Amino acid sequence: MKTWLILVIFSVVTFLSPALAIAQSNTESGNHTAREEQEGKEIWQKLQAKQLECQNLTDDNFTSLGEYFMGQMTGNSHEAMNTMMEQMMGKEGEEQMHVIMGKRLSGCEPNAQIPSTGSPQVGGGGNPMMGPWFGMMNGWSGFGLLGWFFMIIFWLLIILGVVALIRYLGSAGRSNDKEKAPLEILKERYARGEIDKKEFEEKKKDL
Known part of the structure; x- marks a missing residue:
């Protein structure tokens, strides 16, 4: 039992340590995300009130919209999801994902797609993991708004499942003793x- 627990912990640390390093190195990331969510909320309200039009929005506006919509779906897990996305895609890829989310979920560009070419990090050249993950995310996007939602839920379930497994193995070891x-x-x-x-x-x- 102890051997299995050590293996699980080692696997989790190996997988998540880069993401945790990013989170620790950026102490203001939580405040930054909250600010962008608020900016996105204000833009969304203006769009609904017809005070803004889609053609007048910049990529920065769509990034804020994407942050807002993602925050609505993930709640307190938003910052953790951003950290994981940045680890897999790089900073540019993570920002591009929010731009696409903002365009799709706002209805400004319902068919907006993740670019298959572009900067090395967005396309996968900067991170060997990006090729498969980016292809999978393009696959999720084919299902429309639900695709984005299920992609996020999928990653949340993986994280929660690993945490639950570690707790179960730890409690089982203690109960055996x-x-x-x-x-x-x-x-x-x-x-x-x-x-x-x-x-x-x-x-x-x-x-």
């Missing part, structure tokens, strides 16, 4: 050489 009889524990200590025969016999009498 509690279920062992004192005599069994004493025998194991004697077998490992932690106590000598004399001490073993004395403690055995006490039990």
